Amino acid sequence: MSSKAISLLIIVFLFLLLFVIRSVFAVNMESPLFKIQYGEIGIAGGNKTSDNYNLSDTVGQTAAGQFNSTGYIVKAGFQYLHSIIPFRFSISNTNINFGTLIANTPQTATTVLTVSFGAAGQYQVTVIEEGKLRTLNEANNIPDTQCDGGANTCSESLAKPWTSSSGYGFGYNMSGNDVPTDFVDSTYFRPFPDRTENESPAVVMSSTNVGKNRQATMTFKVNISPIQPAGKYQTIINFVATPSF
């Protein structure tokens, strides 16, 4: 093989090698003999030890003396979470107005849910309707959506596409941070769980690592049939935000 061919082989080899090898993430590893410290290239590289995690040691059956003298021990907040910023929950718009409903013409409206927790902490936001969208005299109501029906029948815990103009009812879509994965895109909807039917609230936002200003948009959708009686329909949607334990 000629020197030209060998040079070419080396160039091709090095060139393609650069395309094959991708950047890697790093964990520091050590033994009594050596320590390999990788750079913080990736999402979890480097030492992540923090003073926060060593500050308190109040777990378990400690403070027995205090318990015997006072009859109680109280601990407030999370042992692993030291934050001066409290758990906070916001709704951008509490009056979700659909305007005048027209048969076979879906109406949508949105509200933004925001959850903040100074440092990392777990949380959940649940939702439930306090009854169906109904007229004040309760004579008529708009049913909860079943989405497009058939294979695309949605439920309180599973979102499915709702694109058909003949799919009637009331439902919601979620997009943004920490939302359930079954909301694949903006066409996927679920019906609200109904407290009057003893259904359980549905989790619409949750995370084991909330951080600050986690935001999700809830899109409400109503589509009525031509035989839906005229009237003003109302309901209350109850959002409950709780930290973990």
Added chain:
Amino acid sequence: MKILRFLFVIFIFYFLFFISSKEINAQQVSLSLSPPLIETVIKPGKSILVAYTLVNYADPVILSTKVLPFEPKNNFGQIKIKEEFDGPIRFSLDNADFNLGQEFFLKTNDRQQLLLRIRVPEGAPEGDYYYTLLAETQPPTAQAEKTTSFAKATIGSNILITVTESGKVEIKPKIVLFEVLPRYRFSFFGKKINFFDSTDLIPLVLVVENKGKNLIKPEGQIILKGNFGEKAKFDIVPQNILFQSQRLITATPSAEIDCSTLSKIKACQSPISLIMSGFFLGFYRLSTSLIFGENSPQISASTSFFAFPLKIFVGLVIVLAIAVIIIKRFTAEE
């Protein structure tokens, strides 16, 4: 003069229009409640007073408070709040002007201290009782002019109560799952062999069950040991495991990984305790030892995996094949 009079009329009209306009702006709610969690160990016959701070950051709002029991919903730390109150614990507010269930008004940027009295009656059975203090807005009762949904906001803070006469609690933990979620898994003589590519993220799941009557809080580490003696340690996050329940235990530094931006990574597609990253080569053993406070039993578990640079190997084979083809073509031309 006529122009001035005209402008004056326009000004008055404009002014009055905006003053008297009944345009409804979006009503915003933003509440905070702290502390987010109370843990107490308490004797029957005793009561404690906990001061909460409720802050309204948005439009003025009418609120009320209540306490309801909850139970764990799954092993990810989510809760299910019960519809009706139960249990022996008694709650009341020591506030002078309102009690639980009564409405009060909170202006924008105003804060209200809630003095929650928690009383354990004499003779209350020993055990754990879990509740959530809820502060909820009151949705408008007036009739809307169009079809409308009114959003009601409720914010909660959890209360974990252990009732004990002696101060001793029952600690009965069990590790029910300590496994990596491998790219490939083979079975060899009945033994599972986990296999990763060297550049893969290594997701690990640790689930602990509390078989006792009181909540427990694990402390400890997950240790990764390689075949060359290298070692990495990850601290367990001390989260509560409620009685007769399981919980997915997390460890640092995974708590800092934001999977919402990494959802395409397989390791982020299911709940995990820890994600390890690095260039892994050969055989690795993962182990964990957990304790639950002083004089508690120590429990441990281990698992293992192999990692080889499959992607790089395949890449090299392709590179060599292409190189050989090119060289053959060049030498043929010569």
